[in-house]
Amino acid sequence: xxxxxxxxxxxxxxxxxxxxxxxxxxxxxxxxxxxxxxxxxxxxxxxxxxxxxxxxxxxxxxxxxxxxxxxxxxxxxxxxxxxxxxxxxxxxxxxxxxxxxxxxxxxxxxxxxxxxxxxxxxxxxxxxxxxxxxxxxxxxxxxxxxxxxxxxxxxxxxxxxxxxxxxxxxxxxxxxxxxxxxxxxxxxxxxxxxxxxxxxxxxxxxxxxxxxxxxxxxxxxxxxxxxxxxxxxxxxxxxxxxxxxxxxxxxxxxxxxxxxxxxxxxxxxxxxxxxxxxxxxxxx
Amino acid sequence: xxxxxxxxxxxxxxxxxxxxxxxxxxxxxxxxxxxxxxxxxxxxxxxxxxxxxxxxxxxxxxxxxxxxxxxxxxxxxxxxxxxxxxxxxxxxxxxxxxxxxxxxxxxxxxxxxxxxxxxxxxxxxxxxxxxxxxxxxxxxxxxxxxxxxxxxxxxxxxxxxxxxxxxxxxxxxxxxxxxxxxxxxxxxxxxxxxxxxxxxxxxxxxxxxxxxxxxxxxxxxxxxxxxxxxxxxxxxxxxxxxxxxxxxxxxxxxxxxxxxxxxxxxxxxxxxxxxxxxxxxxxxxxxx
Numbered sequence: 001x002x003x004x005x006x007x008x009x010x011x012x013x014x015x016x017x018x019x020x021x022x023x024x025x026x027x028x029x030x031x032x033x034x035x036x037x038x039x040x041x042x043x044x045x046x047x048x049x050x051x052x053x054x055x056x057x058x059x060x061x062x063x064x065x066x067x068x069x070x071x072x073x074x075x076x077x078x079x080x081x082x083x084x085x086x087x088x089x090x091x092x093x094x095x096x097x098x099x100x101x102x103x104x105x106x107x108x109x110x111x112x113x114x115x116x117x118x119x120x121x122x123x124x125x126x127x128x129x130x131x132x133x134x135x136x137x138x139x140x141x142x143x144x145x146x147x148x149x150x151x152x153x154x155x156x157x158x159x160x161x162x163x164x165x166x167x168x169x170x171x172x173x174x175x176x177x178x179x180x181x182x183x184x185x186x187x188x189x190x191x192x193x194x195x196x197x198x199x200x201x202x203x204x205x206x207x208x209x210x211x212x213x214x215x216x217x218x219x220x221x222x223x224x225x226x227x228x229x230x231x232x233x234x235x236x237x238x239x240x241x242x243x244x245x246x247x248x249x250x251x252x253x254x255x256x257x258x259x260x261x262x263x264x265x266x267x268x269x270x271x272x273x274x275x276x277x278x279x280x281x282x283x284x
Numbered sequence: 285x286x287x288x289x290x291x292x293x294x295x296x297x298x299x300x301x302x303x304x305x306x307x308x309x310x311x312x313x314x315x316x317x318x319x320x321x322x323x324x325x326x327x328x329x330x331x332x333x334x335x336x337x338x339x340x341x342x343x344x345x346x347x348x349x350x351x352x353x354x355x356x357x358x359x360x361x362x363x364x365x366x367x368x369x370x371x372x373x374x375x376x377x378x379x380x381x382x383x384x385x386x387x388x389x390x391x392x393x394x395x396x397x398x399x400x401x402x403x404x405x406x407x408x409x410x411x412x413x414x415x416x417x418x419x420x421x422x423x424x425x426x427x428x429x430x431x432x433x434x435x436x437x438x439x440x441x442x443x444x445x446x447x448x449x450x451x452x453x454x455x456x457x458x459x460x461x462x463x464x465x466x467x468x469x470x471x472x473x474x475x476x477x478x479x480x481x482x483x484x485x486x487x488x489x490x491x492x493x494x495x496x497x498x499x500x501x502x503x504x505x506x507x508x509x510x511x512x513x514x515x516x517x518x519x520x521x522x523x524x525x526x527x528x529x530x531x532x533x534x535x536x537x538x539x540x541x542x543x544x545x546x547x548x549x550x551x552x553x554x555x556x557x558x559x560x561x562x563x564x565x566x567x568x569x570x571x572x
Contacts, residue, residue, distance in 0.1 A: 020388050095502070158307070162304075236395050
């Protein structure tokens with residue numbers, strides 16, 4: 001009887017085979033296929049020339065993830081300490097920007113960061129450039145903010161910060177309050193409670209937050225194109241060019257996508273193992 | 285905690301929210317700007333809102349976006365709930381690997397999902413063409429179109445594919461939390477299993493279904509990368525129109541349409557939240 005009801009899953013299992021597993025198999029096949037057909041490893045050996053892009057992507061994504069964690073964790077923690085009404089409103093405010101498509105929001109950053117953009121106009125209106133120029137004898141007219149690595153990182157942090165806040169918040173909010181009381185009764189000060197109880201228990205939320213920020217950051221292509229100009233090519237841009245752009249070569253594109261996928265999966269597996277160890281330590 | 289600490293915390297939170305909302309605020313303000321500039325204020329106008337209604341490209345993209353998001357949400361919610369019931373009744377030996385596959389579209393980078401689906405569609409269309417030509421040559425009763433293109437259909441498939449996992453993962457915990465005796469009780473009282481499902485199980489897991497559907501819709505509206513790779517030239521969502529415009533200059537009409545969407549969502553959320561808060565208050569009062 002019980003097994004019969006599991007048949008409800010059959011349509012979805014079929015769907016997954018067709019649209020989740022088969023496409024990934026396609027990527028693997030393409031990655032090992034030469035442009036003219038036939039098995040080859042050439043796509044991978046050609047990738048050496050893109051090592052710069054690989055390191056840049058992982059570097060920028062790591063920075064963005066670290067900043068998201070540094071901002072997102074305190075925010076999630078503070079929200080969970082507020083009253084229930086304020087908590088609800090705050091979480092709504094965290095989710096709400098996602099309803100305006102991320103491209104639009106990133107585009108809006110362009111007008112803020114441009115050389116003649118709103119921030120530079122604001123700085124010049126309050127006389128910051130005049131001040132700096134007279135103090136340091138420089139000839140500044142604007143801060144070059146757009147088309148830099150910093151702008152790309154800002155775009156990543158801006159777009160993916162909610163993905164860090166949400167999982168951390170949901171873990172902290174579900175935490176058993178009596179644990180905190182017990183820790184306090186046993187003599188821990190508020191920093192001790194945080195370090196010995198809250199932080200270890202919230203680690204699963206941190207891990208899923210880190211994943212949810214790092215993966216889209218390392219693979220983004222629109223953010224780098226809008227805020228990084230043409231100087232800061234990322235892995236995502238590289239893949240996009242191979243499929244829909246000027247350098248049409250889906251075989252190379254698949255190989256790059258495959259390598260990126262494998263690196264990400266390995267990173268996540270390592271991190272999860274590390275995380276599990278921590279959890280067990282807490283339980284002991 | 286000390287009062288100063290709380291104050292500093294609030295200031296920090298306010299700064300973070302300012303960071304999150306500053307670009308949105310800029311976008312909305314410049315939708316009323318009486319010039320094409322996106323940085324210089326030239327006076328108030330509503331002309332972008334008027335012109336918006338006559339812009340075919342944007343209105344088409346808007347309807348594509350809303351239609352694909354709504355359809356994908358409805359399909360994914362129904363399919364995901366059904367799949368969750370199936371998974372729940374499955375032996376763990378089968379469930380664990382299937383749940384792992386289920387989480388692939390969520391953990392995989394969007395670009396990998398998009399690219400891999402794109403490859404699949406192209407390969408399928410290639411195979412279809414050979415098949416259709418062979419079939420059309422072999423008989424003359426009916427004629428199959430030989431050339432298929434990516435468009436709304438493929439876009440919808442992609443959206444459903446990345447939406448179902450969210451629904452499933454929201455419904456599964458609710459099924460687990462449910463008291464299993466409820467189904468037995470309903471069946472003892474004469475319900476068939478189907479009736480028990482509709483009358484007992486569904487109301488119990490409804491919160492999970494609703495939040496799953498909400499997340500699915502949010503993901504659909506916010507998505508650009510997967511749509512970009514799976515819609516081909518046959519359909520374009522708002523995000524794709526915006527992306528096409530970034531190469532030249534984005535029309536303030538885009539600011540106008542996004543402001544309208546944002547205000548709509550904000551109003552809906554406020555209404556829902558106020559109603560929920562009121563209901564909770566009533567329940568609390570009744571308890572007193």
